Structures are given as structure tokens and as C-alpha cells.
Amino acid sequence: MATTTRATPEHDGKEANPLLEGLRLRRTPEPCALVIFGASGDLTKRKLFPALYSLALRRLLPESFAILGVARSESTTEEFRSRMEEAVREFGRDRFDEEAWERLAGGINYVATDFADEGGLDAVRDCLTELDESRGTRGNRVYYLATPPNAIGILVQQIGERRGASGWTRLIVEKPFGRDLTSARELNAKISEFFVEDEVFRIDHYLGKETVQNMLALRFANGIFEPVWNRQFINHVQISVAESIGVGSRASFYEETGAIRDIFQNHLLQLVALTAMEPPIDFTADSVRNEKVKVLRSLHTPGPKSVVRGQYGPGFVEGIEVPGYRDEEGVAPDSETETYMAAKLYVDNWRWADTPFYVRTGKRLPRRETTIAIEFNRAPHPPFEEMARGGLRPNVLLVHIQPDEGVSLEIGAKVPGQGMSIQTVHMDFLYGGAFRTALPEAYERLILDAMLGDATLFTRTDEVEEQWALVDAIVATWRRDRPSFPNYAAGTSGPSSADDLVGRDGRAWRRP
Amino acid sequence: MSALAHIDDWTGGDTTVAEIDRRLGDLRRSVEQEGVPDLRTSVLTHLAWVPPEYEQAATDTLAGLAERHPSRAILLVPEPEAETDGLDAEISVRCFSLPGLEAHVCSEVIELRLRGKRAVAPASIVSPLLIADLPVFIRWRGRPDFGSGPFEQLVELVDRLVVDSGEWADLPAAYAQLASLFDRVAASDIAWSRSLEWRRQLAGLWPGIASARRLTVAGPRADALLLTGWLRSRLERELELELEERPELERLAVDGAAVETPAGSRRSASDLLSAELEQFTRDPVYEQAVLACADVQPISA
Numbered sequence A: 001m002a003t004t005t006r007a008t009p010e011h012d013g014k015e016a017n018p019l020l021e022g023l024r025l026r027r028t029p030e031p032c033a034l035v036i037f038g039a040s041g042d043l044t045k046r047k048l049f050p051a052l053y054s055l056a057l058r059r060l061l062p063e064s065f066a067i068l069g070v071a072r073s074e075s076t077t078e079e080f081r082s083r084m085e086e087a088v089r090e091f092g093r094d095r096f097d098e099e100a101w102e103r104l105a106g107g108i109n110y111v112a113t114d115f116a117d118e119g120g121l122d123a124v125r126d127c128l129t130e131l132d133e134s135r136g137t138r139g140n141r142v143y144y145l146a147t148p149p150n151a152i153g154i155l156v157q158q159i160g161e162r163r164g165a166s167g168w169t170r171l172i173v174e175k176p177f178g179r180d181l182t183s184a185r186e187l188n189a190k191i192s193e194f195f196v197e198d199e200v201f202r203i204d205h206y207l208g209k210e211t212v213q214n215m216l217a218l219r220f221a222n223g224i225f226e227p228v229w230n231r232q233f234i235n236h237v238q239i240s241v242a243e244s245i246g247v248g249s250r251a252s253f254y255e256e257t258g259a260i261r262d263i264f265q266n267h268l269l270q271l272v273a274l275t276a277m278e279p280p281i282d283f284t285a286d287s288v289r290n291e292k293v294k295v296l297r298s299l300h301t302p303g304p305k306s307v308v309r310g311q312y313g314p315g316f317v318e319g320i321e322v323p324g325y326r327d328e329e330g331v332a333p334d335s336e337t338e339t340y341m342a343a344k345l346y347v348d349n350w351r352w353a354d355t356p357f358y359v360r361t362g363k364r365l366p367r368r369e370t371t372i373a374i375e376f377n378r379a380p381h382p383p384f385e386e387m388a389r390g391g392l393r394p395n396v397l398l399v400h401i402q403p404d405e406g407v408s409l410e411i412g413a414k415v416p417g418q419g420m421s422i423q424t425v426h427m428d429f430l431y432g433g434a435f436r437t438a439l440p441e442a443y444e445r446l447i448l449d450a451m452l453g454d455a456t457l458f459t460r461t462d463e464v465e466e467q468w469a470l471v472d473a474i475v476a477t478w479r480r481d482r483p484s485f486p487n488y489a490a491g492t493s494g495p496s497s498a499d500d501l502v503g504r505d506g507r508a509w510r511r512p
Numbered sequence B: 001m002s003a004l005a006h007i008d009d010w011t012g013g014d015t016t017v018a019e020i021d022r023r024l025g026d027l028r029r030s031v032e033q034e035g036v037p038d039l040r041t042s043v044l045t046h047l048a049w050v051p052p053e054y055e056q057a058a059t060d061t062l063a064g065l066a067e068r069h070p071s072r073a074i075l076l077v078p079e080p081e082a083e084t085d086g087l088d089a090e091i092s093v094r095c096f097s098l099p100g101l102e103a104h105v106c107s108e109v110i111e112l113r114l115r116g117k118r119a120v121a122p123a124s125i126v127s128p129l130l131i132a133d134l135p136v137f138i139r140w141r142g143r144p145d146f147g148s149g150p151f152e153q154l155v156e157l158v159d160r161l162v163v164d165s166g167e168w169a170d171l172p173a174a175y176a177q178l179a180s181l182f183d184r185v186a187a188s189d190i191a192w193s194r195s196l197e198w199r200r201q202l203a204g205l206w207p208g209i210a211s212a213r214r215l216t217v218a219g220p221r222a223d224a225l226l227l228t229g230w231l232r233s234r235l236e237r238e239l240e241l242e243l244e245e246r247p248e249l250e251r252l253a254v255d256g257a258a259v260e261t262p263a264g265s266r267r268s269a270s271d272l273l274s275a276e277l278e279q280f281t282r283d284p285v286y287e288q289a290v291l292a293c294a295d296v297q298p299i300s301a
């Protein structure tokens, strides 16, 4: 046994390799370099590196792989590695395994540069060329733009101008993607000067969540739901994205954004699209996104009465006294930024006509919870109405996105004993209960998919533009009057006008 | 990650299936009364046929598995030589708490000792205890007595048979018997899963490996035979096996050239079994490997 034979990656073979049959249990991406712009930032530390580490631990990263961190802050590669190690230890979901970390860390590099400078990216290009040599990354690049939104245009230009001749290039763009339709279009136009749509991966990290993807499994892998998934059987839908935290250290960002741009424009509308979409013909990126965009197009602009905005004042959350939004550090004392919004939306198509989708999101609500509740029509003629404890309630299918990931169905059941007394009970499917494996973080799935070139879980140009068009229409009506903020106390479930929004229709919000 | 919250158990000598069923119900209700809701999640029923000499190993594997595969586990310990006939049972409901979940998640373990004649028709004991509609897996410890009553009955009952051919002495002859079952039950083999990373390495040698003539293995006989059968069936050529028996797969060479050792740590017995319990369909690549290794004559290295 003299020489050592080194395994070469699969695509080198000219003929199909018969040994691979049955072995492709894991999808591993081709060799590539991941360039993170904004490497000294919060997202890199809290989400990206913990996700990369979890992928490394499970051996899901390519055999030949390198990471290049880029930001203005001066730092050496060594310092950067050790900061990221700390981040992984602090924010990672897995136990810290020295060997797995070393495997990942060996490929980590850092370049300090200002990409607003002319030629600021030359150092990045040179380092990548060097990595192609030393790490075998073959000219394949994934650029992760984890920078403030205002830096994205210039970065796209600079990266585009330096595209190499060999290998593939993919661009991951963080949210927010623009701040209105015009800026989103400009950004899309800028991107399309250098990249084709297949190379662009716009992040909405909600789509990376297992439970959000489970909505598709629930609807399209089961025979019993789809027949009743329409206006004939569904009374209305409620989607809530509730946070108990305040604005924290993100005040300057949030002042510019507000709930409508931070959550409604992306997460909430994506959840509406997944709930309302028609079955895609297959699970390829374009089939799924074609169906989603049809829903977004069918959403009609809600009138002023169908939208509510709010801002929290001081109050108590989990027993702790917290300041109002205007008293938070970095927030203007007369700020008109909304920290809450609710809307009644209609999907104008054959399936959903006249079925309201009530959506709401807010900060400083009583608890953190994201749910989609499908409320069905009541039983038409229940013979035991008067025997029901607390009234006969309609069936509700609840999809818990977070926490307590799972699905539950509320049904009326007979209370044991004499007579015919009915009570609502929950039939639960809890993710953790059935599968007992911790759910992967959204960013793990998304980074891996982008490396594999699978865009199913990313938002396409037309989706983003439809979403902004709706937001712009709502914001335009807001400009006409001054809100009387604050209008809800921290720790309560939002402004009373939000209750009126559903109350007028004879309905009530579910308790968040 | 998850922590064992509580175990509740019951032991009964000379009992009946009806009694076991009733006691299980009692246990479930009693744990539910303790405030935190308990969920019995149902993914599959896991049977294990465990001759007494494998009891310890089986219990250890199960301990590592319970929190990953919440289901009902039924351990069958056959003692056909026992002086008296009877059924002894130990049952427990094990509840785990999971981060981010308010409820406990519980799995049930039923350990049955089949004494004397009670070991003759095990399927009739097990059938009433299966969870309705869920897939049934059996992990058969040791070499099955192919064709025997208990084995045949249980194979009829289950969806998947999991063996570890590394536990068998008469290789490769026993593979021919295993192969005769392929049309009746989906079979999988821990010895086969163990070699997964090595198979990936070998696959990486394509296309050079297409003309390989000899595989040299320092490792267990079963793993070596299966790897040879795999290469034979995939590459459609005769390939001889040079074997140096070792308790674990240590080294591989193709036509004398060493294959790079796969990186990463070895998977535990629980990890391996857990992975098998996630497979629900037949594995044609494994089946062909088994068929192709039945006549391999290893030469010693």
C-alpha cells in the first residue's frame, strides 16, 4: 500500500458513477467560497456563523470550502476566527465540537476594506483568487450581503464588475430589500445588470423555518385538508406574528422601518401567500413561486378602515416594567413609527373571495408567538347548542410557527358523563414530540440551499415588488393623517381599534 | 438537549397481554395527572428480538434511542429452554422534557420474557400490542434461525427487518438465506450502514475504480463481504477480497492503493439503529450487494 488515493468529487467522472447510487442521501454543495459582507455585524455573529458551524458539524458543507469575512473594522484573520468561535459558543444550537470547529475555522479569512471606496473590493478579489488555489474553491462564489441596505447597490456594482470567468456566482441579499416599490425596483434593476434571477437569493428567513415549510406539507401531502381549504368551509384566517421584545438596540433601523416594512411586507405576506396559494405542479423554485406571486397579485389594497397601526406606551411585560416606544434610546420623542399593525386582507380569486385574512404583528405584545389560525364555519345545525360549555366553538386548525412548533386542531368533544355536554379540545401534533430532533435554524437551510442553487425558499423579484406595491398603497393613506400614538400599553394585545377591525365583522382575535 | 423527566413502571410475573395493555393505560393516566401534559407520540412500533446474551447491548441501544424515536418499543427475550411456561413483563413509560416544549413527550418500553412454550408463537403475543396503523420495525439480534416458526411469524408481522450481519458467524453463507427474504420484507443491516462513509470514499475513486480487481480490507468479515458485494454489483465485474479480520473497519485498499480514511467520528449503536428506523423502503443497492457477496471467498491478507 504505497500511494494514497485521494477521493475526487463526483462530477469529474465522464460516465455516470454507478457507485453513487443510493449514496446521495445528503446534498452537499460543490466547492465554493462564501464571502460575507458585513462580517463584523450582528447578523454574522448571531445567525450566520452559528448556522455555518451547525452545517459543518453535520458535514453538510462542501469538502473544499472557504469563508471570507469582509467589513471596514480592522481585524486580522486570527482575531476574526476567535471572535467567531466565541459567537458559535454563545449563539450556536449545538454542543461545541473542537474538531468540527477546526475544520470550519481552517477556511476562514478576513479582509478589512471599505466597499464604498473605488477599488475597495480589489483586495477581496485577490484573496478569493488565492483561496481558489489554496482551498480548491474553483472560482465558485456565494456572496452574502449582510450589510445595511444602503450599501447593497454599490456592493452589487462592485461584485458585478469583478465577476471572474470561471465558476458560478450566487448572491444572497438580506432583508429589507428596498424600502418601497421604487427603491426595490432600482435595486432589482441594478442587480439584473450583472446577475440573472437564478443567481439571486433574497432572504426572508421565515421561509427557512421548518414549520413554514410544513404548511406546504400539511396542505399538499394530505388528502383531507385541501377539499375544505376554501371559502365554502373556511370562515376566515388569522395570522399573527407577535413579539414580546421592544425595539432593543435596533432603534435607528426601526425608526425608518416600522412594523409594516419590518414584518408585514415580508414575513406576514409570505405566510398569507403560503396559506392561500394553489397547489404547485411540483416543488421546484419556479412552480412554488409562481403560485405565491399569484396570491400576492390577487390581494386587493385594503381601505383605510381595514388597516390599523399602533405604537406601544409604557407597561408591563412578563411582570417587568418597560418603557414606551418613544422613551426608548434612539427613538424620537414624537416618533410616528408604528410598532403594531393589523389589516384585513382579501385574496380576490375563486377560492377565497369574501374570506377575510386578518393579519397582525407587533412588538411588546404579551408573548412571542407566530401562528396561522384557519377558522372553519360552524356546524350548520348542532342539536346540542344549549349543552355546550361556553358555547359551541367552530373548528380551528392552528399552525404554530413558533414557539411550540406544530399543528393542532380544535374539535368539540363530549364531556364524559350523563347528558350531552360539549367542550372544545385540542388535538395536537407537536414537532418536537414526533421527530425528537431539534429543528434546524432557518439560516442553516437557507445558506445551504443557496450554495446548492435551490431558490425555492427565497423571494423572487416579482414577489418582492408585489409586496412593496401593497405596502406603498397602505403607507400612502397613513401619510394623510397623524396617528395618536401611543395607543396601546406594552404587554397588552394591541390597540383597541384592532379589536374593532375584527369586531365589526362579528369576530374576535385569538388570544396571542 | 432533552432530559428525562420521569419514568413510571410496572413489573408483573406470569402475566397476560390483556393485563399489560391495561397497566400501560394506567401508567399513562397516572403520569398525566402530575400537571405537565404528557404526549404519547406515535411514529412507529419498534420490536426487538433479543436472545438473553444480547440483553445488555439491546437495553443500552434502546436507552440511547428512546428520546429520538418516541414510540412503543417491545423487547422480546425468548427463553424456550425455561422450565416453566409463562410471560413476564416489565413495562415503563418514559417521559422527556424538551427545550421549548411545555408538554413532556413519552415513549413506552415493554420488555417481555417468553418462557418455555410461550416462545413458540411470539407474533400472537406482540400483535395485540402494536400501535395501530404505524409501521413496525424489528431489530433481530444475533443470527436469525431462518425458516423457524418464531422468525417466520415475526417477519410476516413487520414492515422492516433490521439485522447486524456482523453478529453472524457463518458468512457469507447466511447472506443467501437473508436474500431469500427480500421480496417479503424490507431488510437492512447495521453492518452495511457502518460502512457508509467508506463507501463514499470508494465512490470518490470513480472512474479509476471501474477496473479494480482486488479490494483489501482490514475490518470485520461482514463489512468486508458487503463492500466487495457492493463493488461487484455496482461495477459489474469480478473482484476479489483480501481480508484481514479486525473488530472495526480500519483500512481499505483498492489494487494495493490505500483509500483515504473518512473523516469524522464513528456513529454509536444507537445512532446507527436510529438511522435505520428512518428508512421505510427497500434498499435495492444493499440487496444487490448481499446477492453478489454470497459467493465471495475471502483470501487472508
Ligand SMILES: NC(=O)c1ccc[n+]([C@@H]2O[C@H](COP(=O)([O-])OP(=O)(O)OC[C@H]3O[C@@H](n4cnc5c(N)ncnc54)[C@H](OP(=O)(O)O)[C@@H]3O)[C@@H](O)[C@H]2O)c1
Residues within 6 Å of the ligand: A037, A038, A039, A040, A041, A042, A043, A044, A046, A047, A070, A071, A072, A073, A074, A113, A114, A115, A116, A145, A146, A147, A148, A149, A151, A174, A175, A176
Ligand atoms: N441582525 C439581525 O438579526 C438581522 C435579522 C434580519 C435581517 N438583518 C439584516 O442583515 C443586514 C445586516 O444586519 P446587522 O444587524 O448585522 O447590521 P450591523 O450589525 O449594523 O452590521 C453591518 C455590517 O456591515 C458592514 N459595513 C457597513 N458599511 C460598510 C462599508 N462601507 N464597507 C465595509 N463594510 C461595511 C459593517 O462593518 P464595520 O462596522 O466593520 O464597518 C458591519 O459588519 C441588514 O440588512 C439587516 O436588515 C439582520
